[in-house]
Amino acid sequence: MNWTASARAIAGVAFKEFLHIYRDKRIVALVLLLPPLFTLLFGYAFQGTRLTGAPSLLMDRDKSAESAKFIALLKGKDAFAWRESSAPAAPDLVRAGVEEVLIIPAGWGKSLEDGDPAAIRLILDGSDTDTAAELEGDTREALGDFQSEARDDLINNLPDEVVEMGKKLPVETRHQFASMMEPWKVESDILYNPKLSFIEYVIPGIIGLILQLLTVTLMACTITREREAGTLYQLLVTSLGRTEIVLGKVLPYLLLSMFLIAATVAVAALHFGVHFRQPLLLGLVCLLFLLCSLGLGLLISSFSNTQTQAIQFAVFFLLPVFPLSGAFAPIQRLPMGVRAISYFFPLTHFCHAFRLINLNHAGFDFILGDLAFLLAGGVLTCAGAAFLLSRVQD
């Protein structure tokens, strides 16, 4: 094989593909505007995941000193935006426009003193699984705080004779009591992402998803467009090898996508303050991921007969990637069978490797498996596309 001639041929195809992109102003606009725009949108969408200001309804039927104290604690939590009601019956959640109804039953304060604490009633909206669980947790937390304050009050105000009686207890028992009266502590060191900032976690998902969407759909149209226009025949009767055609087609899109990654990263870093570490390794992961995505688009392109078909195939492939790739939630939450499928998506490996490098400061050796998968995916899809390229529509 003559390498200079081959390089010239690949450059020729690449330049032609570049002209196709450059001359299509709508595609240029789409490609330049969408990634930064999506990064902004997704970035804001995933920036604060903690719930704040959920409209909630408070029904205090007790009106005691205790209930007033508990309500003050509840109002200190920014998860809720409280409204009070003295209606006799609890309203329907949706009609009242609230996420939670909290009812303090009549005689609650007294029941605490009588040693038979009555339950606080909560009504929650289970159709929104996340919010319901979070609000219940916040309510329990407030109640816990209330209870420990009450306990502290009790201990501090113990009558002297009780204290004297206590002193007569054996030392071990006294120590056990003291320990029980004290809340037990956990001291946690949160590594890698100490502020638990969700955007730091989710950024590879955002970058990967945008890039995959653009690369697969754009690439999926390249060969089918030529097949539809008949230029594929013209291309195939030249001395261009199939590998040269495939490489020439991938190259301009690869460069374009690297530029898009840079734009996305810039928006994430400058606007959302996301940190990017080990840029060389990150670059390598991005490069292989793009190669794999482009190869996939090309593969779709080489077996579709029309551009419409190609886009349909692309959408069918891209849809399951959203929930299954671990872009927005760890794949460890998926059941085993489904997780096995998720390992076949390039985005899964991209997100895994990206997080290991960027958040966990891991080195090359930690991501070898992911890199190998992405590389193999890129090579296999491109080879498959080259093989299917000359498939003639009978």
Next chain:
Amino acid sequence: MEPFIALDQLQKAFGARVAVDRVSMSIPAGEIFGFLGANGAGKTTTIRMLCGLAKPSGGCATIGGRDVWKERSRVRSQFGYVAQKFSLYPDLTVSENLSFFGRACGVPPGVFAKRSESLLKKMDLQDRRRSMTGSLSGGLKQLLALACAMIHQPPLLFLDEPTSGLDPVHRQRIWNLLYDLSHEGATIFVTTHYMDEAERCTEVGFLHEGRLLAKESPAHLKQSFKGKLLEMEVEPVMKALVNLRGWPGVLDASLRSGRVRLYAAAPEKLEAGWRQNWPWPELKWVGSRWADPDMEDVFKAYSEGYEEILNRSLS
């Protein structure tokens, strides 16, 4: 002389449908070979097989001694191909298309500049080199397609209906170019529906439902008619055409320069009969004469299968 293109029992089937049925023929170098046949006769499929774009289902074909399928990557430098459907890039300029195909066909950069300049000049496209290809007229598009197919100076050109839909001026231009090329020694394999173009070929082949019915020089083909054709002047002519067509013994009738040309196994008998008894009093028989068959008559006779009036040279 060693044939430049040789087809041996070449066949292509799509499922149960046989598009090209055991075609054997050979074409010597330097010839303008006209490939004729109705739409769907299998001409394009044959060309695609010869270009290595479709795998033959049976038989084989060679160009310059090389198998067109097994050695297709090596045969490619031997020919240029202009497809039936316009297939250059409309969003590239004239010179961008030329230079893309120049690179794709491995034309060395040093040679390319001079060659593309002379092609642009030959095609009268010098002033349009910066125009978008999609904005060119049909004739100029076809000239550019020809230029792109010739950029690597192949010894053979496959042209699939290169003049269909073009005005007479551009048709003439393209044929003049083909003559020049042939004169320079190139072999040209061209399909066409225009019978005046078929007359200009060194040899023509008739393909009908995938089978090669004849392959001869135009002069020989015209001699394959058993006799002359009866041409009648009758008024009014349209009405005469309808009536004559339906007469027993008449295979078909066509209109030629105001006269009705008859295809019949025994035209002498018919004429003698009409001289005795003209069956249409409303029609006026002005006169009649005997005409030599032209390529259109040959094409019609072959594609309609008028066995009664043909001496088959090949079957």
